[in-house]
Amino acid sequence: MVILSLLILNKAGGLIFQRDFNEGLKKLSSNDYLVLAGTFHGVHAITSRISPVRNSGGGLEVLESDRFRMQCFQTLTGTKFLIFAEPNQPNIDVVVKRVYELYADYVMKNPFYQIEMPIRCEAFERNLVAYIKPK
Amino acid sequence: MSATKAARVGEDVWKTRIDKVNAELVTLTYGSIVAQLCRDFEGDYLEVNKQLEKMGYNIGLRLIEDFLAKTNMGKCANFRETAETIAKVGFKVFLNITPTVANWTTDNKQFSLIFEENPLADFVELPDDGRAQNELWYSNMLCGVLRGTLEMVQMQVDAHFASDILRGNEVTEMRVTLVRIIDDELPPGED
Numbered sequence: 001m002v003i004l005s006l007l008i009l010n011k012a013g014g015l016i017f018q019r020d021f022n023e024g025l026k027k028l029s030s031n032d033y034l035v036l037a038g039t040f041h042g043v044h045a046i047t048s049r050i051s052p053v054r055n056s057g058g059g060l061e062v063l064e065s066d067r068f069r070m071q072c073f074q075t076l077t078g079t080k081f082l083i084f085a086e087p088n089q090p091n092i093d094v095v096v097k098r099v100y101e102l103y104a105d106y107v108m109k110n111p112f113y114q115i116e117m118p119i120r121c122e123a124f125e126r127n128l129v130a131y132i133k134p135k
Numbered sequence: 136m137s138a139t140k141a142a143r144v145g146e147d148v149w150k151t152r153i154d155k156v157n158a159e160l161v162t163l164t165y166g167s168i169v170a171q172l173c174r175d176f177e178g179d180y181l182e183v184n185k186q187l188e189k190m191g192y193n194i195g196l197r198l199i200e201d202f203l204a205k206t207n208m209g210k211c212a213n214f215r216e217t218a219e220t221i222a223k224v225g226f227k228v229f230l231n232i233t234p235t236v237a238n239w240t241t242d243n244k245q246f247s248l249i250f251e252e253n254p255l256a257d258f259v260e261l262p263d264d265g266r267a268q269n270e271l272w273y274s275n276m277l278c279g280v281l282r283g284t285l286e287m288v289q290m291q292v293d294a295h296f297a298s299d300i301l302r303g304n305e306v307t308e309m310r311v312t313l314v315r316i317i318d319d320e321l322p323p324g325e326d
Contacts, residue, residue, distance in 0.1 A: 075200065075203055076203055076208075076209075076210060076288050077199060077200060077203070077287045077288060079200075097204070097207070100200075100203075100204045101204040101205070103200065103204070104200040104201040104203075104204040104205075105201070108197040108198075108200045108201065109197060109201065115196055115197070
């Protein structure tokens with residue numbers, strides 16, 4: 001499994017987590033990651049309004065390119081998980097679900113994590129790495 | 136989603152995806168929290184109710200993500216569906232009980248949850264000081280949990296107990312009212 005990078009956006013479009021797992025994407029400055037998150041949040045909001053398909057108000061879900069495939073999963077609470085993977089990576093939705101579970105466990109259930117704030121939970125990262133990049 | 140489907144989902148998730156914990160540990164932990172609050176606020180039961188609600192609210196804000204991640208639930212189409220989901224999936228998954236949904240108002244914005252059993256209140260007798268029986272809502276944390284979880288999925292509700300077997304009432308009944316759907320275009324604090 002080759003997952004390149006994971007971004008988590010809070011419901012206001014603020015970047016609360018970013019981590020690269022494999023080489024393949026250009027490194028950005030931390031400010032640029034914030035801009036990327038904010039921009040995506042805006043684009044997502046627009047796509048959810050102008051979707052030509054009836055009753056599909058979910059907004060942009062997948063972005064494919066020669067170099068990577070980006071999948072967005074938005075929870076019912078408005079949090080977004082963006083996963084960048086290799087273009088041919090299958091079953092990203094399974095990965096996203098599992099990442100969401102890890103987030104529910106190691107971020108939301110950590111009593112000292114402040115909701116909507118940047119995630120600094122060591123156990124979360126440890127479990128993420130163990131799942132995405134098992135040794 | 137129909138009531139029967141909700142029941143099936145709740146049963147299934149509870150069986151396959153939930154780590155179980157000894158029920159008495161939960162009952163005793165909850166009991167010591169309530170008793171400690173009663174001591175801290177020197178028997179000001181109205182304040183204790185408030186604190187329990189607030190604690191529940193903070194739990195709810197977090198618990199919703201676990202609920203969604205474990206159950207893979209989609210959006211509810213209306214408030215009736217929400218009520219069934221709370222009763223048959225939410226309470227089932229976290230407390231292994233399924234309160235009955237009843238007493239809808241005609242505008243479909245208010246319903247009751249009737250608790251035939253309540254693991255939080257096993258072994259409990261309210262203090263015999265002449266006030267607790269009239270003032271303390273022992274399980275008030277549950278009201279806060281509902282308010283917190285639903286707020287995270289864009290529903291502002293009011294939840295309060297209307298009666299409690301602990302007080303000598305016939306049934307334990309929680310009243311839930313949909314105040315409004317929170318418009319998520321502009322999250323609070325993002326002007």
